[in-house]
């Protein structure tokens with residue numbers, strides 16, 4: 665017997681959709697994903713159970729999530745997970761939400777890494793470990809060194825290694841090349857590149873992500889200016905060119 669005062673699933677989704685219209689380009693999808701997360705079901709469940717009334721405690725939790733989403737908190741932080749390169753990563757506000765376009769960097773790196781031979785690669789500024797684990801999972805013979813200056817980010821990456829059962833990644837804390845003592849055939853990185861005074865850092869879509877993952881300071885190009893000459897000098901020396 666339905667309670668006359670408690671909203672149904674269909675009503676909950678409709679009102680959440682309206683609340684998210686100004687913040688999200690996919691308000692209905694966001695509302696359905698948040699409710700599916702709480703009910704631990706697929707979105708298809710809603711079609712057969714549109715009139716069900718979730719219990720009040722769950723409805724209150726749903727309203728909280730919708731309210732945080734309406735303040736711009738990324739879906740990935742609310743759902744605590746994001747898919748990247750076919751792997752499900754735990755994400756938290758300690759790490760950047762992995763972006764789909766970063767998969768191109770993984771694909772480019774994989775072209776350079778032999779399939780059956782031993783190889784070493786470093787991922788500098790690993791965050792959630794997205795790039796490192798995508799490479800490690802595709803090249804089990806390859807040893808991947810994942811670094812970050814943020815210990816909080818490395819903690820998330822280490823939990824992801826466990827949940828994804830990835831054993832060929834080593835973790836090191838430190839700034840850019842500092843934790844790398846060996847000469848490596850390949851280094852990949854998706855460094856922060858937004859200048860700290862850039863207005864976009866205050867936008868709804870970015871302001872909930874860690875500042876260290878977005879900006880290196882006043883000069884957005886600083887990490888690249890540091891990494892390019894250092895790497896070039898390592899490779900020219902290795903090849904006896906200087």
Ligand SMILES: C[S@@+](CC[C@H](N)C(=O)[O-])C[C@H]1O[C@@H](n2cnc3c(N)ncnc32)[C@H](O)[C@@H]1O
Pocket residue numbers: 759760761762763766788789790791792793794795811812813814817838839840854855856876877878880
């Ligand atoms: C743009 S995020 C990339 C995260 C992840 N690789 C990805 O693509 O989703 C940049 C990462 O660099 C890290 N970082 C920032 N400054 C750093 C530094 N000086 N040395 C090492 N890592 C740094 C941040 O903590 C963050 O995890």
